[in-house]
Amino acid sequence: MVLDEYRSGILLFNLMEKEVWNKAMVDSTGLEEFYQKNKRKNYKLAEHVVVRRFVSKDSTVLQSVSDQLEKSNSELDSIFNSQEPLTLRTFEEKIEKGKNDWLDDHWEVGTSIQKEKNFLTLWSVVSVQPDGYKPLAEIKGLVISDYQNELEKGLVEGIE
Known part of the structure; x- marks a missing residue:
């Protein structure tokens, strides 16, 4: 059971790294779309x-x-x-x-x-x-964090 739990944890970590953390860092088009979609309510x-x-x-x-x-x-x-x-x-x-x-x-x-x-x-x-x-270039870190949260939420909803 411990090995299965460990293996599941590693798989979950790898999935999160690929589909959430790294994706938000390298997906400049997705990040720009996310910013444009949310700038009126979050980045005034x-x-x-x-x-x-x-x-x-x-x-x-x-x-x-x-x-x-x-x-x-x-x-x-x-x-x-x-x-x-x-x-x-x-x-x-x-x-x-x-x-x-x-x-x-x-x-x-x-x-x-x-x-x-x-x-x-x-x-x-x-x-x-x-x-x-606020220009994306000035708040990129904040937008990446928000984008990661949205990607994680979508991933969790897709798993359930």
Whole structure:
């Protein structure tokens, strides 16, 4: 009985690997179809801003950054953190309306500085984007996971 149970477990694992886990990873057409079919209910993106965010304890660092916004975040990171690490932290983000009170009050292209207790944040709003859907390329891992769940559900229903 133990050997039969072991053999069944191995067979089930191999079946799941072939029909669910690997299939979702390599079936780009099926993944795209799944995304298109489910994007309206699962992958919505509300109105949002594309921002570059810079955090530092030193206001002169942020003033210098604001004068060099044409440079990439990695270039700014290497300029300001070469002497002392973590002088400047850089981020590029998409933030939905209603998720950040400061940005909600500064919902336009441009820069603004937010003062906190121990640090300052320079917000550079690059663009304001309307409602839409999260691009597959940005959420591929999540979509693959959802697709695997659907494939597994279909496989289980087919076995029963």
